[in-house]
Amino acid sequence: MRTKSEARRAAIMSVALDVFREVGFDAASMSQIAARVGGSKATLYNYFSSKEELLLAAMLHSGDKYAQEVLQLLLESDNFPTQLHRFVVSLLKLIGSSEPIEILRVAISVGGTSDIGRQFYELGTHSVWIEIAKVLRNEVNKGNLHNSDPDQMAMLLRSLCESELIRNLLGAGRVMDDKELERKAGCIVDIFLRLYGTAQ
16 A cells, blocks of 8 residues: 555656646746646655656656556466467557657657666666566477577567557557557567467
């Protein structure tokens, strides 16, 4: 059970992320965030030493929520092709949804002028794929995948799943319906298992 302090911190991060997504990092201010949270700037600074720290914490907090939901799908079945398909469908939905895309746009916008983008990548996005590589290594040990480098396998899987990411970031993508998601996920899983699966 979260304490009041933890709940308050989570609420601040949620509101701050909404503000950053709406107006961008540069235009957002701690005063603006405090007003929307319902408190003073001093309250925010009790939890976060700077706007930069607040942005990074908010992005990591949101990203972790999505990551745990998606990662769980790789652990819910004894049938690896089935669990891989579910994972890919969920990841494709995530990549095509508005909130994660808007968060990535904010991270990119500050990436060239601060260390926030790098930290978000290393502590958030990259760390998720390290965990996925561990899952793939376990599947190698169980005999479901060939004895290949799990990091390379994860890199290929990521590349296949994120093929539409740039288009979505630029606002040129579109939301796929369930049939399209299933079809694309099926193609990705087929390619991956043709390369690494032992049941082929």
